[in-house]
Amino acid sequence: MFSFIARIGDSFLYMIRDQGRMGIFLLSALRGIFARPFRFREVVRQIRIIGADSVWVIFFTALFTGMVLGLQGYYTLRKFGSEGLLGSAVALSLIRELGPVLTALMVIGRAGSAMCAEIGIMRNSEQLDALECMAVDPFRYLITPKFLATIISIPILTQFFNIIGIVGGYIAGVILLGVNPGAFHSGIEQSVVNLDINLGIVKSFVFALLVVWICTGKGYFVNILRNAGFGAEGVSRATTNAVVVSSISVLIWDYLITAIML
Amino acid sequence: MGLFDYGNNVMSKAVIEFHNVVKSFGDQRVLDGVNVSFEIGKTTVIAGGSGQGKSVTLKLILGLLQPDSGQIIIAGQDITKLKRRHLNDVRKNFGVLFQGAALLDSMSVYENLALPLKERTAYKSADIDQRVHEMLAQFNLGGHGDKFPAQLSGGMKKRVGLARALMLQPEIMLFDEPTTGLDPHITLEIYRLFYKTQKQYGYTSIIVSHDIPKVFNLADRVILLTNGKMATFSSPEEIPESDDPDVISFAVETMGHIYSSRDMEQKI
Ligand SMILES: Nc1ncnc2c1ncn2[C@@H]1O[C@H](COP(=O)(O)OP(=O)(O)OP(=O)(O)O)[C@@H](O)[C@H]1O
Numbered sequence: 207m208f209s210f211i212a213r214i215g216d217s218f219l220y221m222i223r224d225q226g227r228m229g230i231f232l233l234s235a236l237r238g239i240f241a242r243p244f245r246f247r248e249v250v251r252q253i254r255i256i257g258a259d260s261v262w263v264i265f266f267t268a269l270f271t272g273m274v275l276g277l278q279g280y281y282t283l284r285k286f287g288s289e290g291l292l293g294s295a296v297a298l299s300l301i302r303e304l305g306p307v308l309t310a311l312m313v314i315g316r317a318g319s320a321m322c323a324e325i326g327i328m329r330n331s332e333q334l335d336a337l338e339c340m341a342v343d344p345f346r347y348l349i350t351p352k353f354l355a356t357i358i359s360i361p362i363l364t365q366f367f368n369i370i371g372i373v374g375g376y377i378a379g380v381i382l383l384g385v386n387p388g389a390f391h392s393g394i395e396q397s398v399v400n401l402d403i404n405l406g407i408v409k410s411f412v413f414a415l416l417v418v419w420i421c422t423g424k425g426y427f428v429n430i431l432r433n434a435g436f437g438a439e440g441v442s443r444a445t446t447n448a449v450v451v452s453s454i455s456v457l458i459w460d461y462l463i464t465a466i467m468l
Numbered sequence: 469m470g471l472f473d474y475g476n477n478v479m480s481k482a483v484i485e486f487h488n489v490v491k492s493f494g495d496q497r498v499l500d501g502v503n504v505s506f507e508i509g510k511t512t513v514i515a516g517g518s519g520q521g522k523s524v525t526l527k528l529i530l531g532l533l534q535p536d537s538g539q540i541i542i543a544g545q546d547i548t549k550l551k552r553r554h555l556n557d558v559r560k561n562f563g564v565l566f567q568g569a570a571l572l573d574s575m576s577v578y579e580n581l582a583l584p585l586k587e588r589t590a591y592k593s594a595d596i597d598q599r600v601h602e603m604l605a606q607f608n609l610g611g612h613g614d615k616f617p618a619q620l621s622g623g624m625k626k627r628v629g630l631a632r633a634l635m636l637q638p639e640i641m642l643f644d645e646p647t648t649g650l651d652p653h654i655t656l657e658i659y660r661l662f663y664k665t666q667k668q669y670g671y672t673s674i675i676v677s678h679d680i681p682k683v684f685n686l687a688d689r690v691i692l693l694t695n696g697k698m699a700t701f702s703s704p705e706e707i708p709e710s711d712d713p714d715v716i717s718f719a720v721e722t723m724g725h726i727y728s729s730r731d732m733e734q735k736i
């Protein structure tokens with residue numbers, strides 16, 4: 207019985223300690239933004255890796271998500287004889303929810319896991335120690351550029367997702383199923399208000415921060431955090447963990463932000 | 469003016485001093501109250517069996533690990549109490565060759581060598597280019613600048629690591645097993661490079677090595693690390709005169725062929 211309580215207490219302490227580490231990690235990474243000289247070229251390179259290289263994935267995800275929304279929405283709305291609302295239904299679901307969430311999830315899968323593995327391997331092979339010994343701050347050099355690039359890329363990709371998604375909805379609803387194009391347009395114009403757009407933008411920034419923080423942090427502390435491990439297995443475990451935790455965090459915060467702002 | 473210009477009124481020539489340093493990992497006590505000093509301009513070798521804490525000692529000097537208790541004084545400052553920024557100021561005087569070379573593996577050899585210059589100096593890229601090519605030539609790496617660390621042999625990695633550590637002409641060099649795992653020919657080459665660069669730059673060096681007694685040719689002093697304690701010797705002959713049984717048994721294991729085993733047996 208005692209050992210059970212002791213185990214719970216132990217896990218709790220570990221949790222607090224790990225949260226503290228991740229918190230200090232976040233502060234150090236954000237402080238790196240104000241360090242000079244600004245690493246413009248590295249940030250651009252990371253935007254290419256995290257953002258530009260994700261464009262096709264986002265394109266196809268968005269297109270088919272939009273088309274499915276168009277299809278499902280059409281059959282549901284037709285039961286009530288209100289196919290005219292299709293544009294509004296598609297646009298609102300995308301702008302408020304699906305755009306930010308799916309974009310973040312796709313970036314986690316494509317770039318987040320890669321970031322975590324890259325940094326984890328650097329930790330294991332003492333490359334991070336080597337940087338520190340050369341008095342090169344690993345945050346400024348390695349982590350802050352990834353933060354900036356992700357925080358720039360995800361909001362832009364989210365808006366791209368929304369546009370392509372609406373085009374997908376248009377293709378499914380108007381071109382394939384024959385909804386009136388004028389009704390589709392005016393439905394969007396009348397129903398989407400500033401609050402919806404702001405909600406989507408706030409979400410995309412918060413998700414970007416969560417994704418890059420969790421994915422780089424799990425890599426940075428690859429053999430220190432609880433549930434961590436050593437060597438190749440440690441990196442693979444940290445990467446899996448980063449993907450799972452950041453995906454779940456995105457979904458939890460999606461709910462929280464919606465609840466707060468609506 | 470370096471960090472290590474003391475002025476005239478300082479008696480001690482020690483650049484690095486350990487005072488009662490204790491370091492444990494979990495239940496395992498790796499350093500158990502170590503008192504030792506490293507002198508300026510000298511070459512000190514740290515020897516000891518595998519897993520005795522030699523790499524840990526270097527990491528403590530670099531501030532990559534924190535001791536559980538005790539002080540580590542570098543140039544008059546206790547680095548265990550320094551803030552990160554000040555610690556970086558101290559680290560600027562160090563060059564480090566890691567046990568596994570620790571080259572940045574997504575960068576070419578050239579970029580690895582250019583990195584310290586890019587990050588820490590205001591050199592123009594033409595100057596950086598020239599200096600990197602000089603170093604490549606000096607370390608027999610000419611023509612390999614475009615290769616990536618994964619494409620290098622073990623000996624080449626060590627040479628790149630050594631060249632990178634020397635890039636900024638540090639005042640103190642730390643080497644973690646510069647020759648372990650290399651064939652005798654390459655070992656000799658590394659020693660030769662080491663000897664040459666030390667003459668050229670005049671750095672203080674600390675070498676971790678298993679290569680007893682050969683390293684005595686390079687070393688001014690040898691520190692033996694056994695069971696969490698350190699003992700300092702200024703010549704190979706002194707070692708068997710120790711009255712610590714751990715030191716004697718280490719000496720028998722590593723240098724038994726040098727000392728007549730009869731002398732040793734008497735001591736044990
Ligand atoms: N981060 C760590 N966590 C837990 N234990 C560690 C850690 N680093 C080192 N140790 C332990 O400390 C001891 C000393 O390790 P160290 O790497 O200093 O050995 P070493 O003397 O350099 O050996 P070798 O000659 O084989 O390189 C070992 O028993 C090792 O298991």
Ligand SMILES: [Mg+2]
Nearest residue numbers: 522523567644
């Ligand atoms: Mg070692």
